[in-house]
Amino acid sequence: MQFGIMSVSDITRDPVSGHTPSEAERIENIVKIAVHAEEVGLDVFAIGEHHNPPFFSSSPTTLLAHIAALTTTLTVTTSTTLITTNDPVRLAEEYAMLQHLAKGRMDLMLGRGNTAPVYPWFGQDIRQGLPLALENYNLLHRLWREDVVDWEGQFRTPLQGFTSTPRPLDDVPPFVWHGSIRTPEIAEQAAFYGNGYFANNIFWPKEHYKRLITFYRQRFEHYGHGTRKQAVVGLGGQAFIAKNSQEAHDQFRPYFDEAPVYGNGPRMEDFEEMTPLSVGSPQEVIDKTLTFRDAFGDYQRQLFLVDHAGLPVDMVLRQLDLLGEHVVPVLREELEARRDPEAPANPPSHADLVKAKYGDQAPRQPRPNANRGDNVTGGSPYQDSEAAAAEYPTL
Amino acid sequence: MTDFRLVVVSAGVSDPSSTRLLADRATQRVTALAKERGHAVTVTTVDLRELLPELPAALSSQLLGPRFTRAVDALGAADAIVAAAPVYKAGASGLFTSFFQVLDNDLLIGKPVILAATAGTARHALVVDEEMRALFAYLRALPVPTSLFASTEDWTDTGFGTRIDRAARELVLLMESGFARAVRDDAWGAYQHTYGSAGGTELEIDLDSDLMRLATGGTLRPSTDDDPFDPRKG
Numbered sequence A: 001m002q003f004g005i006m007s008v009s010d011i012t013r014d015p016v017s018g019h020t021p022s023e024a025e026r027i028e029n030i031v032k033i034a035v036h037a038e039e040v041g042l043d044v045f046a047i048g049e050h051h052n053p054p055f056f057s058s059s060p061t062t063l064l065a066h067i068a069a070l071t072t073t074l075t076v077t078t079s080t081t082l083i084t085t086n087d088p089v090r091l092a093e094e095y096a097m098l099q100h101l102a103k104g105r106m107d108l109m110l111g112r113g114n115t116a117p118v119y120p121w122f123g124q125d126i127r128q129g130l131p132l133a134l135e136n137y138n139l140l141h142r143l144w145r146e147d148v149v150d151w152e153g154q155f156r157t158p159l160q161g162f163t164s165t166p167r168p169l170d171d172v173p174p175f176v177w178h179g180s181i182r183t184p185e186i187a188e189q190a191a192f193y194g195n196g197y198f199a200n201n202i203f204w205p206k207e208h209y210k211r212l213i214t215f216y217r218q219r220f221e222h223y224g225h226g227t228r229k230q231a232v233v234g235l236g237g238q239a240f241i242a243k244n245s246q247e248a249h250d251q252f253r254p255y256f257d258e259a260p261v262y263g264n265g266p267r268m269e270d271f272e273e274m275t276p277l278s279v280g281s282p283q284e285v286i287d288k289t290l291t292f293r294d295a296f297g298d299y300q301r302q303l304f305l306v307d308h309a310g311l312p313v314d315m316v317l318r319q320l321d322l323l324g325e326h327v328v329p330v331l332r333e334e335l336e337a338r339r340d341p342e343a344p345a346n347p348p349s350h351a352d353l354v355k356a357k358y359g360d361q362a363p364r365q366p367r368p369n370a371n372r373g374d375n376v377t378g379g380s381p382y383q384d385s386e387a388a389a390a391e392y393p394t395l
Numbered sequence B: 001m002t003d004f005r006l007v008v009v010s011a012g013v014s015d016p017s018s019t020r021l022l023a024d025r026a027t028q029r030v031t032a033l034a035k036e037r038g039h040a041v042t043v044t045t046v047d048l049r050e051l052l053p054e055l056p057a058a059l060s061s062q063l064l065g066p067r068f069t070r071a072v073d074a075l076g077a078a079d080a081i082v083a084a085a086p087v088y089k090a091g092a093s094g095l096f097t098s099f100f101q102v103l104d105n106d107l108l109i110g111k112p113v114i115l116a117a118t119a120g121t122a123r124h125a126l127v128v129d130e131e132m133r134a135l136f137a138y139l140r141a142l143p144v145p146t147s148l149f150a151s152t153e154d155w156t157d158t159g160f161g162t163r164i165d166r167a168a169r170e171l172v173l174l175m176e177s178g179f180a181r182a183v184r185d186d187a188w189g190a191y192q193h194t195y196g197s198a199g200g201t202e203l204e205i206d207l208d209s210d211l212m213r214l215a216t217g218g219t220l221r222p223s224t225d226d227d228p229f230d231p232r233k234g
Helices: A023-039 A060-070 A088-101 A126-143 A184-193 A206-222 A245-257 A268-274 A282-296 A313-338 A350-358 B018-036 B048-061 B066-077 B094-102 B127-138 B152-156 B158-177 B179-190 B210-215
Strands: A002-007 A044-047 A075-078 A108-111 A149-151 A159-162 A176-179 A196-199 A233-235 A239-241 A278-280 A301-305 B003-010 B040-047 B080-088 B112-118 B148-150
Touching: A002 A023, A002 A075, A002 A313, A023 A044, A023 A060, A023 A313, A044 A060, A044 A301, A060 A075, A060 A088, A088 A126, A126 A149, A126 A176, A126 A184, A126 B210, A176 A184, A184 A196, A184 A206, A184 B210, A196 A206, A206 A233, A206 A282, A233 A282, A239 A245, A239 A282, A239 A313, A245 A268, A245 A278, A268 A278, A268 B048, A278 A282, A282 A313, B003 B018, B003 B066, B018 B040, B018 B080, B018 B112, B018 B148, B018 B158, B040 B048, B040 B066, B048 B066, B048 B094, B080 B094, B080 B127, B080 B158, B094 B127, B112 B127, B112 B158, B127 B148, B148 B152, B148 B158, B158 B179
Parallel strands: A002 A044, A002 A301, A044 A075, A075 A108, A108 A176, A176 A196, A196 A233, A233 A301, A239 A278, B003 B040, B003 B080, B080 B112, B112 B148
Antiparallel strands: A149 A159
């Protein structure tokens, strides 16, 4: 079971001190937070993607490559990568590059993005968001698995004889999660490809997320990737920890009350009761997190949101200390003890995927053919790839 | 002989409230008429005032508290509805409108509704037909032809009693017709739905749709078979 943190990259005024961090400050701090996540023994750091203030994370692969360079065991990932407004060709290239630089310590999670005005900035239309997401992933999937791709779809310029470079590390595509909380088509796509499914598990009662997770598990089995229990499920959640319940509530309340999205809405106590939010002592956070497994079955990755709503960086680092010292070790032990042996303990790592593809053989290392000077890859761009002739249109 | 479930939604905020009073008069007539025709009616009343503490959460994050959830469950199971609002500033009250805006779009499909409003002056008389009726049309509910509107002078007008009777009879006839149930049984798929709506009961997933084919590696691109200029056809 992997534990980590996910950030939406909001730059929010600290309601207690009145201080709004600069972009520079917040970016510097997120690196500190990510590095500290590894120091306290967490496994995963995830960053969101946004293209509007007050968020900073427009270029997740740049940030994650930097963090990967500063860490040794941490898996870097996204929460989420926009599969709608990004060109799948650029995603294939950027994330393959990140995969090389991070030596495989990465994966990514795809999401649609729900900010309507962002779509036209990238030449897209939110009303087409779902078909766009589905079609873009179909292409991304092929770009990482086929050296030469001919492709035609509804939304993007057709590709003829296109090769996405670099090829994935060891010619093994990064593991992909599909994030969704209300769209059966996304769960179906995750199941069809045998990818992971992630529910943010933040705003609603957990029963709400249960339906699609159950559907995803059924369909994962239907498509022959394994049993329901072997499907790869990740969950979000948010926690605020202090040495006792009272202190946690006192410290977190001003941030909760003014938090973007749900601030000035529900009372914190109601939100705790109705949603997966836990505010309290390490034991309370442990108890609440354990209920997730009861609801959703054995799952492989738990990400906590800890750095939002203007929480100052020192407080976030302290949260990580508490998570790493008092919460996660207990959760690891408890969840491992309860895990059905049929369910995987972790989502697949790069090493797992290499082993699955090659067994004990050495992984493929694609070496390009000599540059022919025409700037077109043609049918056989790599020395060992088969000369699949590209279909060029003829008149 | 059928046992009908009637849900009364009242947005009156004082106690006693004239809005609640109007809703109750309509309810009594519905119950009496249904009984005359051999039906039993179980009445559940949702006083929106009691949902006020849960309204901010519902409006800001679609998070429904326990009272909201009970109200949604009752409406989901209802055979008919009486919905009554006070008119404030030339519109149905914010509480009334907010409540129905929070509900999911599929909850009230085909359900017969008596729309009722109270106001301090007859100048607001068209609020029921021009505003409330539109809201229920959006929700695809079925408001009865006779709307109820009571300003101060109506309470002593015998004609008002007749209108209440008329609306109640319309509601009972629509309940008897089984229209809402028939829509649900026979034509539900013809309405647009969102997953998890209709109070969490809309969980059907159509695996045989264009989007599902796209999700599983298919394409949305129309076939190019009939394009005489398609260069790929050689």
